[in-house]
Amino acid sequence: MSTQVTEQEQAEAEEESTHQRRRLAEKAERQEVRDRMRERAETDLERADTVFDLKVFRYDPDIPEKEDPRFDTFPVPFTKGMTVLDALMYARDHYDSSLTFRHSCRQAVCGSDALFVNGTQHLGCKTQVVDLGDSEGVPGQIRVEPLPHQEVVKDLVVDMEHFYDQMDAVEPYFDADELPSGELEEQRQTRENREKIKMSARCIWCGACMSSCNIAAGDNEYLGPAAINKAYKFAMDDREGENRKQERLEIIEQEHGVWRCQTQFSCTEVCPKDIPLTEHIQELKREAVKNNLKFW
Amino acid sequence: MYEHDVIVVGAGGAGLRAAIAAHEEGADVALVSKLHPVRSHTGAAEGGINAALRDGDDWTDHAYDTMKGSDYLGDAPAIETLCETSPEEVIQLEHWGMPFSREDDGRVSQRPFGGLSFPRTTYAGAETGHHLLHTMYEQVVKRGIKVYDEFYVMDLAVTDEADPEDRSCHGCVAYDIKNGEIVGFEASDGVILATGGDGQAFDHTTNAVANTGDGPAMAYRAGVPVEDMEFVQFHPTTLPSTGVLISEGVRGEGGILYNAEGERFMFEYGYANNAGELASRDVVSRAELTEVNEGRGVDDEYVYLDMRHLGDERILDRLENILHLAEDFEGVDGLVEPMPVKPGQHYHMGGIETNEHGETCVSGLYAAGECACVSVHGSNRLGGNALPELIVFGARAGYHAAGRDYGEALIETGPSAAIEQEDDLGAPVEPGALGPTDDDVAADGGEKAADGGQLTGTTETVHAAVERQRQRVERLKERDGRNHAEIRQKLQKAMTRWVNVFREEEGLKKALEVIKECREEYQDVAVSDPSGTYNTDLIHTIETRNLIDTAETIALGALARDEFRGAHWRAEHQERKDDEWLKHTMVQWNEGTPELYYTDVILEGAEKTYEPKVRSY
Numbered sequence: 001m002s003t004q005v006t007e008q009e010q011a012e013a014e015e016e017s018t019h020q021r022r023r024l025a026e027k028a029e030r031q032e033v034r035d036r037m038r039e040r041a042e043t044d045l046e047r048a049d050t051v052f053d054l055k056v057f058r059y060d061p062d063i064p065e066k067e068d069p070r071f072d073t074f075p076v077p078f079t080k081g082m083t084v085l086d087a088l089m090y091a092r093d094h095y096d097s098s099l100t101f102r103h104s105c106r107q108a109v110c111g112s113d114a115l116f117v118n119g120t121q122h123l124g125c126k127t128q129v130v131d132l133g134d135s136e137g138v139p140g141q142i143r144v145e146p147l148p149h150q151e152v153v154k155d156l157v158v159d160m161e162h163f164y165d166q167m168d169a170v171e172p173y174f175d176a177d178e179l180p181s182g183e184l185e186e187q188r189q190t191r192e193n194r195e196k197i198k199m200s201a202r203c204i205w206c207g208a209c210m211s212s213c214n215i216a217a218g219d220n221e222y223l224g225p226a227a228i229n230k231a232y233k234f235a236m237d238d239r240e241g242e243n244r245k246q247e248r249l250e251i252i253e254q255e256h257g258v259w260r261c262q263t264q265f266s267c268t269e270v271c272p273k274d275i276p277l278t279e280h281i282q283e284l285k286r287e288a289v290k291n292n293l294k295f296w
Numbered sequence: 297m298y299e300h301d302v303i304v305v306g307a308g309g310a311g312l313r314a315a316i317a318a319h320e321e322g323a324d325v326a327l328v329s330k331l332h333p334v335r336s337h338t339g340a341a342e343g344g345i346n347a348a349l350r351d352g353d354d355w356t357d358h359a360y361d362t363m364k365g366s367d368y369l370g371d372a373p374a375i376e377t378l379c380e381t382s383p384e385e386v387i388q389l390e391h392w393g394m395p396f397s398r399e400d401d402g403r404v405s406q407r408p409f410g411g412l413s414f415p416r417t418t419y420a421g422a423e424t425g426h427h428l429l430h431t432m433y434e435q436v437v438k439r440g441i442k443v444y445d446e447f448y449v450m451d452l453a454v455t456d457e458a459d460p461e462d463r464s465c466h467g468c469v470a471y472d473i474k475n476g477e478i479v480g481f482e483a484s485d486g487v488i489l490a491t492g493g494d495g496q497a498f499d500h501t502t503n504a505v506a507n508t509g510d511g512p513a514m515a516y517r518a519g520v521p522v523e524d525m526e527f528v529q530f531h532p533t534t535l536p537s538t539g540v541l542i543s544e545g546v547r548g549e550g551g552i553l554y555n556a557e558g559e560r561f562m563f564e565y566g567y568a569n570n571a572g573e574l575a576s577r578d579v580v581s582r583a584e585l586t587e588v589n590e591g592r593g594v595d596d597e598y599v600y601l602d603m604r605h606l607g608d609e610r611i612l613d614r615l616e617n618i619l620h621l622a623e624d625f626e627g628v629d630g631l632v633e634p635m636p637v638k639p640g641q642h643y644h645m646g647g648i649e650t651n652e653h654g655e656t657c658v659s660g661l662y663a664a665g666e667c668a669c670v671s672v673h674g675s676n677r678l679g680g681n682a683l684p685e686l687i688v689f690g691a692r693a694g695y696h697a698a699g700r701d702y703g704e705a706l707i708e709t710g711p712s713a714a715i716e717q718e719d720d721l722g723a724p725v726e727p728g729a730l731g732p733t734d735d736d737v738a739a740d741g742g743e744k745a746a747d748g749g750q751l752t753g754t755t756e757t758v759h760a761a762v763e764r765q766r767q768r769v770e771r772l773k774e775r776d777g778r779n780h781a782e783i784r785q786k787l788q789k790a791m792t793r794w795v796n797v798f799r800e801e802e803g804l805k806k807a808l809e810v811i812k813e814c815r816e817e818y819q820d821v822a823v824s825d826p827s828g829t830y831n832t833d834l835i836h837t838i839e840t841r842n843l844i845d846t847a848e849t850i851a852l853g854a855l856a857r858d859e860f861r862g863a864h865w866r867a868e869h870q871e872r873k874d875d876e877w878l879k880h881t882m883v884q885w886n887e888g889t890p891e892l893y894y895t896d897v898i899l900e901g902a903e904k905t906y907e908p909k910v911r912s913y
Contacts, residue, residue: 020770023774024773024774024826025826027773027774027776027824027826030776032776033776033777033779033822033824034824036779037779040782060827060829061829062476062826062827062828062829063826063827080537081537081538081625081626081627092781093779093781093785094781096824097779097780097781097823097824097825097833097836098824098825098827098831098833100825100830100831100832100833101832103505104331104335104337104504104505104506105335105337105339105340105504105505106504106505106538106540107340107538107540107541107621107625108620108621108624109339109340109423109425109426110331110334110335110336110337110339110340110504111334111335112331112335126624126625128624128627153474153829153830154827154829154830155830157830160332164332168437172434172437173392173393173434173435173437173438174392174393174431174434175438176391176393179391183384183387184349184383184384184387185387186387186390186391186396186403186404187390187391188401188402188403189398189402190398190402191398191399191400191402194395194396194397194398197395198395198421201395201427201430202423202426204334204339204426205332205334234393237393237395239393240393
């Protein structure tokens with residue numbers, strides 16, 4: 001008896017949910033709000049000296065009209081100093097508030113807005129629109145897509161889980177063999193050693209490097225440049241001690257570790273923090289050779 | 297429903313430190329955050345962490361500097377806790393591997409900062425916050441602490457007794473950004489709010505887009521007073537076109553400010569004859585704007601910050617990040633030309649009222665970091681004091697929530713600590729929520745009980761909060777109406793125009809009128825994206841509601857405080873009125889109407905009593 005009631009309730013709930021889905025789907029097709037938003041943009045467009053087209057990849061598995069991936073084009077009035085992120089925000093706030101992308105600090109430290117802009121990985125916030133043009137300055141069109149080789153969640157948002165998993169795989173935390181005895185005594189570190197790890201510590205986890213890497217695209221288990229760089233940061237830190245360094249080298253010289261790298265330099269080219277990723281990977285390869293000459 | 301002993305909302309510096317502390321104390325702890333932890337705004341902090349580490353320095357000197365910097369509006373027990381504890385917390389970070397800049401002997405470097413009597417600002421290049429954030433996140437990973445990232449906390453699950461001091465918090469409600477589910481989080485030992493700043497209430501800010509005052513707004517609507525909200529710090533050196541921060545480290549290392557005439561105005565016009573560029577932030581911000589207002593600004597907007605004379609080597613060693621920021625965001629090469637700078641909103645001294653253990657007046661609800669006001673910064677925060685605040689009070693909130701006994705707090709919280717009530721503010725509009733409409737579930741989100749019934753049980757409270765938020769989201773998504781972006785921009789413009797570095801009565805009243813208009817327009821707000829996947833339209837809509845509430849408390853506090861103290865400058869009142877105003881402003885959401893009352897500033901510390909002195913630099 002009670003089972004029947006549950007079934008009936010469940011059927012009702014399902015019907016309700018189908019009904020709601022239909023109403024929401026209808027809403028996606030309604031134009032009124034977008035028309036109003038566009039009206040706000042019209043005066044900006046009339047006043048602007050230069051208007052360029054922002055062409056953006058769109059996809060949403062939840063909305064029938066966006067299930068098939070497509071590009072939308074938004075005319076954006078150019079202002080001095082405008083970045084790709086500014087242009088995206090303009091499009092979202094003036095044409096279509098469902099336009100979805102990650103962003104937060106807009107000063108190149110949070111690593112949220114790595115995007116594929118005109119065919120290359122960039123941080124949206126530190127990419128000036130003028131720099132994407134020809135010698136005349138502002139470009140006629142900018143094309144923005146989600147990072148390649150990552151599953152698209154919606155519009156420009158990609159699934160970062162795999163990236164985070166790879167970062168986790170290198171045991172990404174400091175592990176000193178022993179700490180100084182005095183409670184307020186720091187572990188001494190030479191300026192040179194700090195210099196050595198400085199660049200590796202700059203990584204903001206944007207994922208641009210992973211997305212640019214052909215090897216990572218073909219081998220899902222490859223640790224990839226970001227995670228190897230993270231391992232580098234600890235392996236090269238003199239404060240950790242030899243035992244831990246040994247363990248770290250064992251992680252990075254595994255089958256899907258540093259040896260997968262084919263020195264194509266794409267990661268180094270796209271890194272928005274100028275981290276010499278390829279160099280770090282090569283250095284770890286050398287360390288691994290010195291360590292125990294193990295190859296696959 | 298997810299269940300944990302301690303739930304930490306927000307995973308920046310304070311949240312991560314709180315989670316580690318609660319975990320060390322044996323609690324099952326979870327971090328719930330709308331951003332992945334490494335995306336938090338703590339990562340944008342540049343300058344450094346103050347801690348009395350060296351011979352010749354002492355934490356009591358740090359406490360004295362902080363009290364003076366606060367313009368005597370900080371509470372001595374909180375300031376002494378901060379300064380006494382920060383050395384061990386900084387060394388703890390070092391032991392966790394934080395890559396601090398180093399001296400020749402291998403110890404961590406320290407440098408001078410504004411308002412400090414000793415070079416006690418410990419740093420890691422000009423990207424201290426980035427390293428601090430990542431170092432602590434690494435420790436969270438090491439300990440296996442559960443992180444719910446990209447979960448947007450929309451409301452707290454608080455019981456609905458009439459008196460806020462009788463209420464208790466049992467958890468919170470979050471929106472799973474990836475799939476649109478609304479889920480309850482039940483906390484048996486406590487909820488710690490560590491949601492950061494609310495700089496997005498202004499349109500020129502160093503703050504991240506995510507800094508929308510969610511914590512203070514939720515706590516405020518749950519009945520917790522917000523404290524000293526009128527004290528907003530404007531940082532004197534932000535890039536004009538974006539608001540990107542140029543660290544005080546530049547001036548700490550010897551950077552010089554010039555006006556359009558090439559004059560070193562901090563000295564030439566007597567703004568700070570001793571400290572010059574290293575006067576405290578409020579002093580330098582006002583000096584810059586005065587230069588601009590008197591026609592000596594560049595392009596009528598900004599002044600120059602010059603570091604070329606420091607030499608390439610020193611700049612590259614200690615300020616390299618600044619070169620990148622100036623280049624990327626302003627197109628200026630700091631090695632060969634001066635950088636344009638102007639004041640921008642930077643930090644909120646005010647926030648959720650807490651005592652020195654991180655507790656609020658609602659039992660089980662804690663707050664730490666920028667969203668909280670304990671208060672250590674009073675009316676003006678010294679550079680390098682935000683990061684120690686995060687770790688010291690983040691840790692204390694975490695330990696306390698997980699059961700550590702700190703004894704009785706010296707700072708009283710809640711309405712019973714009131715010394716007086718402000719009856720008539722002379723505000724031009726009736727502030728606060730509008731009368732109920734059919735859609736108030738959607739536009740409000742502030743009521744506690746779904747059915748008006750008394751809520752006392754733990755799970756019941758969380759379920760009711762979940763149900764209410766579910767209805768709210770459904771309504772917001774179903775109906776048609778205004779877009780949040782329009783309302784948010786209007787609010788931000790009004791705040792920057794009228795509640796900025798310079799404030800006058802008429803402007804503050806105009807700001808309150810615009811805030812009221814924003815509330816009215818928000819009654820019709822709708823989410824036009826119906827998607828259940830990564831719906832940022834919905835999140836920004838709810839954030840905008842939070843900004844309206846925090847902006848109103850800022851403007852109300854500013855209108856009420858008719859004196860000039862710290863960052864709060866008033867045209868009509870050019871003096872600090874110690875007889876009348878050595879007190880904290882509290883704003884409390886009383887069923888939708890903000891009520892103002894005051895509590896005493898505590899100037900007696902364990903070490904000494906801090907006598908207010910004229911602040912000169």
